Amino acid sequence: MNKNEKRGNYLNSALAAAVLAATATVFTAPVNAQTLTSNSTGTNGGHYYSFWKDSGDASFTLHSGGRYASEWNTSTNNWVGGKGWNPGGAKVVNYEGYYGVSNSQNSYLALYGWTKNPLIEYYIIESYGSYNPSSCSGGTNYGSFQSDGATYNVRRCQRVQQPSIEGTATFYQYFSVRSPKKGFGQISGTINVGNHFNYWASQGLNLGSHDYMVLATEGYRSTGSSDISVTEGSAGGSSSGSSSGGGSSSSGSSSSSSGGNGGAITVRARGTNGDERISLNVGGSAVASWTLSTSYQNYTYTGGATGDIQVEYTNDASGRDVILDYVQVNGETRQAEDMEYNTATYANGECGGGSFSETMHCSGVIGFGETSDCFSGSCSGGSSTSSSGGGSSSSSSSGGSSSGGGSCSGYVGITFDDGPGNYTNTLINALKTNNLTPVTWFVQGQYIQGNSAAAQQLMSVGEIQNHSWNHPDMTSYSYAQVVDQISRTTQAIRGAGAPAPTLYRPPYGNNTSAIRQAAQNQGLRYITWDVDSKDWDGASSAQIAAAAGQMQNGQVILMHDHDYHTRTINAIPAIASGLRAKGLCAGRIDPNTGRAVAPAGGSSSSSSGGSTTSSSSGGSSSSSSGGSSSGSSSSGGTGGSCVCNWWGTNYPVCANSSGWGWENGQSCIGAQTCNSGGGGGVVCN
Incomplete structure (x- = not known):
């Protein structure tokens, strides 16, 4: 029996065994997170769940709503788990989160379900690693169709006297496999399940009455982790439409x-x-x-x-x-x-x-x-600039925002560590008064936990990111100790009403393999800084402002919120005016690149400074105090109909730039850099 056949047997045995055990083990889990280490099915957070493994240390954590997390290594031969519905059906399924595998790992992320009369096992494969689950011997291809912004290739396989939800039986498997497949790392998408059911039916691939259906993660003799949230969206779009992922659905086909x-x-x-x-x-x-x-x-x-x-x-x-x-x-x-x-x-x-x-x-x-207004003076429609007035909802720019207008020649990352604290409100007021927004807050979990009011204030001027639970020196910490610091803080941030963080800055800029691996497996990008304001070391307000004046496009500065309030807050006016004089504006930090970019998500120009981050796959170098560049060069792009799937986000492939570039008014990635990053690589239609 070859590896692929063996894997298929394990997978079917796994899921069938989980369902057959449901009558004996179904229970309603508590609202708080619960980690499962043994096989179980049931309901949790209003969703059906299934978890099965045949051996080893694989774990499956039930979070609120449709969220679940998993972690596994090669001690587990085969495992599978997910959240969804029982019964399943032609739903619009939204998913987002983190899928922590690579092309070398045998794993998949898919919508998975069963029907009875006829007995059918079906998969809608969104992403997979080293093995395409539809690669059965003797299968039949049934063409392809368009749905949710991608092409899905359809294949039918047959299982003869194998485990199923009705015991050992012979049954068909239906597969829709996404092309291009989603990448790895941060991932999101929408599956209009009815489009798949309709296409299958048009090819004579009929379904029966629905049993359960889950958005599943599976691993076979591999290592990885996932943190996935699944929700049901509104019906809309068709298989010939262009609705694509992103964690939500539209209400109409237009x-x-x-x-x-x-x-x-x-x-x-x-x-x-x-x-x-x-x-x-x-x-x-x-x-x-x-x-x-x-x-x-x-x-x-x-x-x-x-x-x-x-x-x-x-x-x-x-x-x-x-x-x-x-x-x-x-x-x-x-x-x-x-x-x-x-x-x-x-x-x-x-x-x-x-x-x-x-x-x-x-x-x-x-x-x-x-729709015909042109506030910027440079529009595709060629209409004249319009200003606000009267009762109309049209409005021109207020002129004060550092993130708006066309005067920014570049963007820098304004970051504050250690809050929130007693002086956070004063700092926020200074940022607003001087139009120095958005900023990035690297918070301690112990201070943000249960503090939804502070979270709302922080998000009014920027994004909340992870800075550990209580700011220990983690130089000698084990992997498990680092994970505890990071995961507790992420949960505190989410519990306070903020989105899950995408960046992790360790205390003191600590840089160890345990820290980097833990950050990667928690779905966070490791980041430090380019410029150190030295506000923690007694720098005066003038010295802090002078340090900020050293920043170049794309770079990030380290400042503090919690302990060094007076001098840092007093430096804000000078920092803002100094940056404006250089044509620089405050930006957000792109989790895909670690560089400061425009608040809208794109960069105004290529960074002239060094990057402070490293790819979570280890594809670039890092700096704990600034100055060093990151990323790998490439020999150029492929252009055409190819895109770079960079940790679940598609970017154009650069035609003339190496590494990260800026072409045709948008960010792009050179082919070699894209393929070396581990996030998914160049995919072509």
Whole structure:
């Protein structure tokens, strides 16, 4: 029996055994996280779950809602687990999180289910490592179809007298395998399951009555981890449409959650809870709606409506807020914090009491002007610049935001460690007053735990990232000790209402293999800094500002929130004015590159400074105190219809640049760098 056949037998035995045991072991797990180390099925957080292994140390952790986490190594021969529904059906399935394997590991991430009468085992494969699960001998191919922004290749295999949910039986397996497959690391997507069922039926591949269906992680003689959240979205789109992943679904066939713009309208947003709903209103009518995830995604409408643009938050409730980054229309990007017409921000004691904010606390709208307006003066439609006034929702830039307008020749990362503390509010006010936003907060878990009010304040001016639980020197820490520090802090951040972090900065810039491996396996990018302000070492406000003045495009500065409040806060005005004089603006730190980029997610130019990060796959060098460059060079790009799948995010392949580049107004990755990073590599249609 060859390896692939053996693996298939293990997999079928695993899942069938889990279901057959359900009548004896089904239970409702507690709301708090619960780690399973033995086989179990049941319900948890309103979702059905299944976990099975044949040996070893594989573990499966049940989190709230549709979230689960897993970790395994080669001590386990075969394991599988996931969360979903029982019964399954033609749902819109959204997923996002972390898939921690590589092309050398035998694993897959897929929607997996069973039906009865006829007995069918089916898979919708989103990503896999060294082995494609549909690679059975004697199988039959049934062509391909388009769904969710990708091509799915369909194949049928037969299992003869093998374990199933009805005992040992002979049955068919149906496979839809995504091409290009999703990458590794941070991952998200949407599966319109009905599209697959419909295509299968058109090929004579019929299903029966539905049993369970889960978004599963599986591993066979491999090492890896996953942290996946699954939700049910709204029906919409068709197999001939272009709706693609991103953790949410659209309400109509004319909209999608893919990137791109052209003559379309793209909304970039996230929710603090992950179930917030927004609608795009054009000309007084709702033309699209989406359910948000907790990470920023682009949601695109392509129906051609014209008129006044408003983004409406429709389901406000306790624990829910929408962070609306920008709208792209008419060839320009309109930042939410530059828009005056706003009935959704809570300020001055009431909903709608403030303007120029990206945070939608209340059910209401932010207006982005007419589809034909041109605030930047450089638009694809060629219309004239429009300013705000009267009762219209159109608005020009307020002129004060460091993240808006066209005056930024580059972006830098403004970071603060160790908070939140007693002086955080004062620091935030200084940042707002001097338009030095967004910033990145590397918080201690012990201070953010249960502190949702502080989390909301921090997110009003930036992003919250991981800086360990209580700031120990981890130079001599074991892998398990580092994981404990990181995971507890991530849970505290999420528990306070913030999105899961994507970056990890260790205390003191510690750099050990245990720290790097733990960060990678927790789905975080290891990062330090380029410029040290020395505010921790008694530097004066003038010295702190002078240090900030050394920054170049793409670089990151280290400052502190919790202990070194007075001198650092007093330096903010000089830092802001000094950066503006150099044409530099505050940006966010891209978790894919570790460089500071525009708040909208793209860089204004290639970085002239060194990167402070390393790829979690070990593909670049790092610096604990600044100056050294990272990344590997390449011999150039391939262009054409190929993209670089970089840890679950697709980027164009550079045609003329090596490493990370900037071509045709967007970031790109050289082919050699892409293929050496371990995140998925170059994929071509």
